[in-house]
Amino acid sequence: xxxxxxxxxxxxxxxPGYHLxxxxxxxxxxxxxxxxxxxxxxxxxxxxxxxxxFSVMGTNEAExxxxxxxxxxxxxxxxxxxxxxxxxxDIMGPLGNGFALPGPEGEVVLVAGGIGVAxxxxxxxxxxxxxxxxxxxxxxxxxxxxxxxxxLEFSGVCDEFxxxxxxxxxxxxxxxxxxxxxxxxxxxxxxxxxxxxxxxAEVARQCExxxxxxxxxxxxxxxxxxGACLGCVIPTQADGTQRYQxxxxxxxxxxxxxxxxxxxxxxxxxx
Amino acid sequence: xxxxQVDLSVxxxxxxxxxxxxxxxxxxxxxxxxxxxxxxxxxxxxxxxxVTLQPRAGNPPPRICETPAGMLNAIGLQxxxxxxxxxxxxxxxxxxxxxxxVNVAGESVADYVSLAERLSDCADIAxxxxxxxxxxxxxxxxxxxxxxxxxxxVVAAVREATELPLIAKLSPxxxxxxxxxxxxxxxxxxxxxxxxxxxxxSIDIDRRQPMLANVTGALSGPAIRPVAVRMVxxxxxxxxxxxxxxxxxxxxADALQFIMAGxxxxxxxxxxxVEPGISGRIIDDLEDFCQQAGVACxxxxxxxxxxxxxxxxxx
Numbered sequence: 001x002x003x004x005x006x007x008x009x010x011x012x013x014x015x016p017g018y019h020l021x022x023x024x025x026x027x028x029x030x031x032x033x034x035x036x037x038x039x040x041x042x043x044x045x046x047x048x049x050x051x052x053x054f055s056v057m058g059t060n061e062a063e064x065x066x067x068x069x070x071x072x073x074x075x076x077x078x079x080x081x082x083x084x085x086x087x088x089x090d091i092m093g094p095l096g097n098g099f100a101l102p103g104p105e106g107e108v109v110l111v112a113g114g115i116g117v118a119x120x121x122x123x124x125x126x127x128x129x130x131x132x133x134x135x136x137x138x139x140x141x142x143x144x145x146x147x148x149x150x151x152l153e154f155s156g157v158c159d160e161f162x163x164x165x166x167x168x169x170x171x172x173x174x175x176x177x178x179x180x181x182x183x184x185x186x187x188x189x190x191x192x193x194x195x196x197x198x199x200x201a202e203v204a205r206q207c208e209x210x211x212x213x214x215x216x217x218x219x220x221x222x223x224x225x226x227g228a229c230l231g232c233v234i235p236t237q238a239d240g241t242q243r244y245q246x247x248x249x250x251x252x253x254x255x256x257x258x259x260x261x262x263x264x265x266x267x268x269x270x271x
Numbered sequence: 272x273x274x275x276q277v278d279l280s281v282x283x284x285x286x287x288x289x290x291x292x293x294x295x296x297x298x299x300x301x302x303x304x305x306x307x308x309x310x311x312x313x314x315x316x317x318x319x320x321x322v323t324l325q326p327r328a329g330n331p332p333p334r335i336c337e338t339p340a341g342m343l344n345a346i347g348l349q350x351x352x353x354x355x356x357x358x359x360x361x362x363x364x365x366x367x368x369x370x371x372x373v374n375v376a377g378e379s380v381a382d383y384v385s386l387a388e389r390l391s392d393c394a395d396i397a398x399x400x401x402x403x404x405x406x407x408x409x410x411x412x413x414x415x416x417x418x419x420x421x422x423x424x425v426v427a428a429v430r431e432a433t434e435l436p437l438i439a440k441l442s443p444x445x446x447x448x449x450x451x452x453x454x455x456x457x458x459x460x461x462x463x464x465x466x467x468x469x470x471x472x473s474i475d476i477d478r479r480q481p482m483l484a485n486v487t488g489a490l491s492g493p494a495i496r497p498v499a500v501r502m503v504x505x506x507x508x509x510x511x512x513x514x515x516x517x518x519x520x521x522x523x524a525d526a527l528q529f530i531m532a533g534x535x536x537x538x539x540x541x542x543x544x545v546e547p548g549i550s551g552r553i554i555d556d557l558e559d560f561c562q563q564a565g566v567a568c569x570x571x572x573x574x575x576x577x578x579x580x581x582x583x584x585x586x
Contacts, residue, residue, distance in 0.1 A: 046493045047340040224544040228300035230346045231335035
């Protein structure tokens with residue numbers, strides 16, 4: 001893990017409120033694994049106070065850079081969305097555990113909801129690297145065509161690709177999870193998903209029913225990013241024990257079987 | 272000519288600290304979380320994440336949210352309990368070679384006493400910090416720290432149970448913090464920590480519900496600094512005990528405000544989350560400040576803003 005000042009090389013708007021940011025940081029570019037995140041300080045001052053976590057979407061080891069995809073939701077992300085190339089940012093990373101790689105058998109299905117596509121693009125890219133012959137099917141769902149940001153990047157690293165929008169403005173109409181059941185019947189070896197919590201809960205439910213291993217990338221408001229503050233927990237259960245685990249340190253990738261989806265449905269109240 | 276050496280060391284509750292910069296409870300885990308990023312061995316000391324008798328799961332999420340120049344938290348004292356702390360956390364904490372101040376929290380006087388007895392048997396604990404001020408738990412916590420009689424009673428009971436130096440951590444959620452400080456002194460505290468967080472709340476207007484699952488939370492960060500400086504000032508005037516000052520410290524200049532208000536040492540809290548190496552920077556900058564100001568011993572600055580006559584609590 002590194003903590004250092006890095007430079008924003010490029011910022012590109014890739015949809016309404018969506019920006020693709022590329023940072024010059026050879027250390028993170030070399031070290032980051034799919035599923036890991038970086039924790040970015042948006043100001044040298046103390047307001048807004050906390051760093052913002054972003055999944056790494058890709059790395060370019062030759063250039064020594066990495067990319068994150070962001071959506072403007074508040075003051076901090078607004079500052080990033082307006083940043084000029086050349087601006088310096090204090091970055092910690094790569095943080096978190098990263099995706100467990102799939103077993104040797106079967107195809108891989110990636111289920112992305114909205115901006116959750118970012119870590120799955122990185123994962124698919126890694127699975128396709130020389131020597132990787134994994135067949136990858138991508139499902140990408142969003143509210144509307146505007147929210148299917150970076151779908152070209154995603155489809156480009158998948159062998160099969162389906163876009164699904166809730167309003168039908170692009171691709172199939174419906175929820176991304178409506179299109180998962182047939183995929184699970186096709187000899188899928190592993191499912192990876194990232195998106196809204198309720199989407200992940202449904203993906204997890206379907207995978208459990210089909211007895212297909214499933215890994216999810218979870219999100220939570222985050223403080224320190226290194227496991228100290230215990231601010232970013234989610235409810236989990238394993239061996240009958242319910243507890244809270246840290247998204248930043250124990251995750252952000254969790255085996256879908258250990259996440260306490262009922263508690264998440266109930267408003268995250270285990271026990 | 273080399274600049275003259277500045278002596279940053281301070282004495283506090285019988286502890287000799289190489290410098291007055293600690294890290295505050297709950298903001299530095301059990302040290303190892305930051306071992307990769309921070310030269311922990313440089314710290315004046317570590318106040319651990321609160322330890323309770325039994326393991327605690329903590330509060331449901333969401334547990335934190337950002338506020339102007341600050342944040343709310345409602346962690347709810349999640350910790351593995353004192354036995355796991357001694358068995359699994361202390362061995363790594365010892366390795367840092369700095370004073371370990373263990374923050375303890377209970378739901379009853381008996382809890383605090385049991386914790387103190389158990390921790391007294393554990394080697395290399397420099398002091399206990401009695402958490403009388405956590406606003407995020409239903410029982411115990413802040414209910415002690417907002418009541419002078421209870422404060423005195425719990426401190427006195429723990430005093431009987433251990434020879435470890437006792438530091439009472441005070442809540443700011445009171446009208447007269449000096450009187451609580453006096454109560455802790457009367458119970459036998461060796462030092463005071465202040466301030467803990469301010470009870471606070473934030474509402475998500477889109478979802479029309481509180482931002483935190485716990486509804487209320489604890490405000491920390493630069494937003495609370497002026498409140499904290501004022502309270503350190505008031506307690507320093509009233510109570511003849513050394514103070515660890517804290518509340519939104521982000522720089523040596525901030526730390527100096529607390530020291531000049533009467534704090535013997537300071538603790539960096541929420542800023543650790545944002546800039547893990549900040550305590551080292553503050554130590555360096557304190558040294559620079561002293562050099563430039565011609566101050567040979569940082570301890571000479573304790574209470575400097577009070578003038579000479581009106582201070583009870585300054586050494």
